[in-house]
Amino acid sequence: MDVETAPALALTENAAKRVAWLIKQEDDSSLMLRVSVSGGGCSGFQYGFSFDKAVNPDDRTFERDGVVAVIDETSLELLAGSEIDFVEDLGGSSFQIRNPNASSSCGCGSSFAI
Template structure:
């Protein structure tokens, strides 16, 4: 089981963590939504639950809850800037379909 973060994503996460003195980690997961089924969530967290899976990479701690892990296992998290927009980008090998607007995805 793994989650990978690119250098750009790591730098962005480190900036977020530094701005919140109580934040211990980045929580990555999914929620049900949209026309395809799931959407990614990325939040700061000050707690790590017993059933969380913890991934450490280059000084950044990423936690994933047990329900989300099968849906995001193997995902690479990147951070991209496009014009005035900036966002996390997810390369998830489990995705079999995405909605037209790119906000949600489905897994096989």
């Protein structure tokens, strides 16, 4: 019997809808959401989002509702089990990452510590 496991990185329905809308605005259906982690930010690491057309040899891909997210193996180690959401509220709208590996994060939510 095969045991189902949760994806290493997940997009919420709201995040997938927003990425699909942004890709439509770019008028290029070959674009994928690239998620990355780099050193910096006020907590030690910072999240990065961009569009990309290429999948590199060390990349993993995840799909939700036709939207593809791409992440390199090194970043995935820091984000394993995370969920990417798109939130709209009175303070504005943004992509947010719920990272179970983060021991702390900054007030703006764009950087974290392990």
